[in-house]
Amino acid sequence: xxxQIYRRLRRRFGPRHWWPGDSPLEVIVGAILTQNTAWQxxxxxxxxxxxxxxxxxxxxxxxxxxxLAQLIRPSGYFNQKARKLKGFVAWLMERHQGDLGSxxxxxxxxxxxxLLALHGIGPETADSILLYAxxxxxxxxxxxxxxxxxxxxxxxxxxxxxxxQAWFEARLPRSLxxxxxxxxxxxxxxKEYCRKTPLCRGCPLELLxxxxxxxxxxxxxxxx
DNA sequence: GACCAGGCACATC
DNA sequence: GATGTGCATGGT
Numbered sequence: 001x002x003x004q005i006y007r008r009l010r011r012r013f014g015p016r017h018w019w020p021g022d023s024p025l026e027v028i029v030g031a032i033l034t035q036n037t038a039w040q041x042x043x044x045x046x047x048x049x050x051x052x053x054x055x056x057x058x059x060x061x062x063x064x065x066x067x068l069a070q071l072i073r074p075s076g077y078f079n080q081k082a083r084k085l086k087g088f089v090a091w092l093m094e095r096h097q098g099d100l101g102s103x104x105x106x107x108x109x110x111x112x113x114x115l116l117a118l119h120g121i122g123p124e125t126a127d128s129i130l131l132y133a134x135x136x137x138x139x140x141x142x143x144x145x146x147x148x149x150x151x152x153x154x155x156x157x158x159x160x161x162x163x164x165q166a167w168f169e170a171r172l173p174r175s176l177x178x179x180x181x182x183x184x185x186x187x188x189x190x191k192e193y194c195r196k197t198p199l200c201r202g203c204p205l206e207l208l209x210x211x212x213x214x215x216x217x218x219x220x221x222x223x224x
Numbered sequence: 225g226a227c228c229a230g231g232c233a234c235a236t237c
Numbered sequence: 238g239a240t241g242t243g244c245a246t247g248g249t
Contacts, residue, residue, distance in 0.1 A: 018230095035231040041247055042230090076246040080232085122232050142230050158239090187230055196228075 001154070002171035005208060006178070009185035012204045016184035019132035024100050026055060027133040031125050032084050033075040044074035057098045060089045084120030091118055104134040112138070123161045131183070137176050139168045140183045144190030151194060152205050 020039075021027040026046060033042045048071040049055040054063050069082035089098075095114070096102040103111065108130065115126040123141070130136040141164045150157035155167055172178060193203040200206075 031230090034229090036229065036244090037231085037246075038229040038248070040229090044247090074246060076229090077231090077244045078246080080244055084232090120232065124231065128230080140230090144230070183230090190230090 001208075002168055003173070005205060006172075006182050006185065008204050008208060009189055010181070013185055013188045016181055016188060018180060018184035019128070021132070024104075024133040025057060028088070028129050029055065029060075029085065031128040031132070032088065032120065033072060033081055035077070035081070035120075035125060037076045041075045045072040045078075048072065048074070057089060057092065057100070060085060061093055061098065080120065084118075087119045088121065100133075104136075108136045108138065111136075123165075127165070131176075131179055135176060137174050137179055139165050139172070139179050141165050141168075142183070142187070144194065145183070145186050147196075148186055148190050148194045148205070151200075152208075 019027050019030070020043075021030055029049070030042055030046060033045050046055070052071055054060060054068070054071065060068070065082050065086050068085060069078045072078050072081055072085075075081060091114075092098055092100070092103060106114070111134070112126055112130060115121045115129060116123065121129075127138050127140045130138045131140050141161050146155070146157065146159070146164060149155045149164070149167075150159070155164055159167070168182075172182070189204060193199055193201075193205075
């Protein structure tokens with residue numbers, strides 16, 4: 001079912017070309033800046049970093065946190081995110097001598113654990129870095145993933161991150177391009193048909209999963 | 225002017 | 238383990 005849904009999404013939306021980013025470092029920075037934030041705001045912040053010529057590892061390592069915070073202001077939570085970025089880069093310098101190649105050579109389970117231990121890196125941010133920057137085979141779960149698939153009764157709405165991730169990985173071939181594009185497709189269908197105030201009509205998952213979707217307001221149904 | 229956006233840490237029960 | 242709150246900007 002998971003793969004069938006992917007094929008349908010892919011037919012509808014075409015390849016999504018994720019993740020926008022000119023370099024692995026930019027992907028990592030974007031992964032932190034986009035936390036609970038519209039991507040459009042992230043592009044402004046990244047653009048500021050480029051204009052200031054500080055989108056590099058040594059530059060980020062040496063820039064004062066307060067100045068970094070001002071540059072990333074458009075992405076929101078700028079004080080928090082400046083701290084997170086500084087924390088990541090400090091770890092990268094310390095643990096991998098500032099070398100992303102070295103970081104990416106770490107075995108997936110260990111690297112994931114290490115990232116999760118950093119301040120401000122939770123499961124989605126860690127997995128986005130692992131998949132889209134490091135090219136590792138791990139399925140990224142986000143708010144849209146939970147919303148779309150629970151609304152169609154395929155997973156429990158209150159399922160944990162790890163449970164949702166396991167649900168996908170157990171049902172899909174272990175393919176990097178598939179993991180990469182599937183997440184992007186989910187975000188797309190979520191944006192177009194599965195907002196908090198849902199516009200389900202025309203959803204590509206119609207008639208595939210448990211459609212019509214579970215009622216979102218009041219009526220308790222299709223708990224399965 | 226409310227509501228939302230490609231989360232996470234931390235406090236509290 | 239579940240639930241609540243702070244963090245903050247910019248678009249609809």
